[in-house]
Amino acid sequence: xxxxxxxxxxxxxxxxxxxxxxxxxxxxxxxxxxxxxxxxxxxxxxxxxxxxxxxxxxxxxxxxxxxxxxxxxxxxxxxxxxxxxxxxxxxxxxxxxxxxxxxxxxxxxx
Amino acid sequence: xxxxxxxxxxxxxxxxxxxxxxxxxxxxxxxxxxxxxxxxxxxxxxxxxxxxxxxxxxxxxxxxxxxxxxxxxxxxxxxxxxxxxxxxxxxxxxxxxxxxxxxxxxxxxxxxxx
Numbered sequence: 001x002x003x004x005x006x007x008x009x010x011x012x013x014x015x016x017x018x019x020x021x022x023x024x025x026x027x028x029x030x031x032x033x034x035x036x037x038x039x040x041x042x043x044x045x046x047x048x049x050x051x052x053x054x055x056x057x058x059x060x061x062x063x064x065x066x067x068x069x070x071x072x073x074x075x076x077x078x079x080x081x082x083x084x085x086x087x088x089x090x091x092x093x094x095x096x097x098x099x100x101x102x103x104x105x106x107x108x109x110x
Numbered sequence: 111x112x113x114x115x116x117x118x119x120x121x122x123x124x125x126x127x128x129x130x131x132x133x134x135x136x137x138x139x140x141x142x143x144x145x146x147x148x149x150x151x152x153x154x155x156x157x158x159x160x161x162x163x164x165x166x167x168x169x170x171x172x173x174x175x176x177x178x179x180x181x182x183x184x185x186x187x188x189x190x191x192x193x194x195x196x197x198x199x200x201x202x203x204x205x206x207x208x209x210x211x212x213x214x215x216x217x218x219x220x221x222x223x224x
Contacts, residue, residue, distance in 0.1 A: 031211065032211055032212075034212070034213070036215075041218075041220070042217055042218065043114075043202050043204075043215035043216050043217045043218045044153070044202075044215045045215075046111065046212055046213075046214055046215075049211075049212055087152065087153070089153075091211055096141060096143070096158060096206065096211070097143070097155045097158070097168070098153075098155070098213060100152040100153045100154075101152060102151070102152045103152055
């Protein structure tokens with residue numbers, strides 16, 4: 001059964017303090033790994049899709065990387081507006097469903 | 111990416127009643143999905159809805175409790191039937207669109223059952 005574990009559950013940083021969020025996964029065959037951002041009271045907002053080990057994608061202060069067992073979301077010099085819950089999800093080959101982790105609640109203090 | 115709207119955005123319902131949630135997309139999509147996000151939890155897929163066929167339900171979810179309609183390529187409904195407080199959750203629809211199986215989500219419907 002596909003499983004996704006995210007750590008830490010919550011992370012509090014000062015503005016400008018870089019860090020990384022972890023997503024460990026187990027799938028029989030990875031079709032794609034997805035990162036989303038979710039603000040309180042809203043639906044998840046798509047950030048990245050990664051398909052194979054070694055792949056990296058960047059968007060503003062965020063960079064996502066992928067290995068065969070985990071993905072990292074690196075946040076460089078974060079700002080208070082980066083505060084949100086970040087969700088990781090995997091999609092197995094031959095399936096359409098996304099299996100989500102529990103998320104990391106990120107707070108950036110000014 | 112597709113623009114997705116849901117109605118209602120939130121509702122408070124009495125135990126034993128039913129609520130139908132609507133999901134509208136601004137473009138035609140093949141697959142639509144319904145997820146549940148219980149308080150403090152992550153998203154769990156309820157069912158996949160393809161136009162012109164019966165919805166496919168995940169383990170633990172049944173059609174009698176969560177009937178789904180998909181009358182065309184831009185619209186779907188999810189009904190939460192005979193509600194209990196345990197059904198209090200955020201219900202989200204998503205669509206399969208854009209590059210390689212990326213799913214885009216609607217804003218969600220926050221349901222509270224008293």
